[in-house]
Amino acid sequence: MSQNVCLAALRWRQDGIDHVVKLLPGGRIGVLSDEILAEAAASGGKPGEKIAAIRAGDIARVRAIQRDEGPEGKEIATAPLCQWEESLPGPGGPVPVTFCRPGSPAVRPCLVYFHGGGWMYGSRAMVQPFCRYLAQEADALVVNVEYRLAPEHRWPAGFEDCWAVLCWVYSQAERLGVDPARITVGGDSAGGNMAALCAHRDRDQGRHMIRRQILYYAALSVRDVEGLSGFHFGLEDYIYDDSQKTMIEPRILAIYNASRRSEQNYLPRNVSSRDPRVSPLWDTDFSCLPETLLITAQYDYLTQQSRAYAGRLAAAGVPVTLMNYCGMAHAFVDKCGVYPQADDSLREVAAFLRKE
DSSP states (O other): OGGGOOOOEEEEEETTEEEEEEOOTTSOOSSOOHHHHHHHHHTTTOOOHHHHHHHHTOHHHHHHHHHHHOOSSOOOOOSOEEEEEEEEOOBTBOEEEEEEEESSOOOEEEEEEEOOSTTTSOOHHHHHHHHHHHHHHHTOEEEEEOOOOTTTSOTTHHHHHHHHHHHHHHHTHHHHTEEEEEEEEEEETHHHHHHHHHHHHHHHTTOOOOSEEEEESOOOSSSOOTTOTTOOOOGGGSOOOGGGHHHHHHHHHHHHHHHHHHHHHHSOTTOOTTOTTTOGGGOSOOTTOOEEEEEEEEEOTTHHHHHHHHHHHHHTTOOEEEEEEEEEETTGGGGTTTOHHHHHHHHHHHHHHHOO
């Protein structure tokens, strides 16, 4: 199992940001990981059925494939865990949630987690294998949320579900055995957007529910980044060996192109993607936000958004770590138990959750 592989890292602090670059085995930085290359070879270089359906915008087909295939990652938790389902009160009806924690009685930190999928795909089942591992490794209660998806439920429906679950968890902390001063929000891709929006609203409303946030390759701006100060995206921003150009560039551009479709299906016509209630990267105030761990992939369009967000947080005095995994593309944490980088990142997240 890949979770025992330790990756060498480069670490430095610059302009208030703690930078961490996780190297491929052997210190390589300009190529895809061996695991991704093996998958590409096995498929003959053609995208899998799910990726093809995503690129075609076939929402129903993507959802059907995900239901049939289940999680891409493996079960990597090894300790007995207590897991149960509940439906929590939400603004549009009950919100399904999966809870997971170690079985022993204790007052624990809590992670409220929001899955990715471009606001249109995905489910809590897809991320439950690594949520279970985080519950084990961080000795935490992990709350895995099934928010409403677009286009059936456009913004702000899904976000309001996420916010409602966070508020409920905070109000029920004592009953749940949660330390109310150690609640973290987290998510990947579109789920990272939800987590960041929760942190901004929590700050704006002065509720002080959130201690930290964990954002995996988060979609911090819904598509529109033109004119955003300090932001730049271009293929020249990425370092790669020419021998892998035809494999790396499509992975970067796939997420860039997918973001356009997400905007069209997620936002109502009268809502701008520059609205900070939609895209936290467009906020004008980044002060007093929670300590933040940003985890990115070397070959992902959204990495540039995380870099810009880190800069804004640091300039506002918020503690922030930007951790980049070499050789990885978008959604790599879904492959826990398959990619060493996924498992390494989960160990880093667990350590972040354990902090007092």
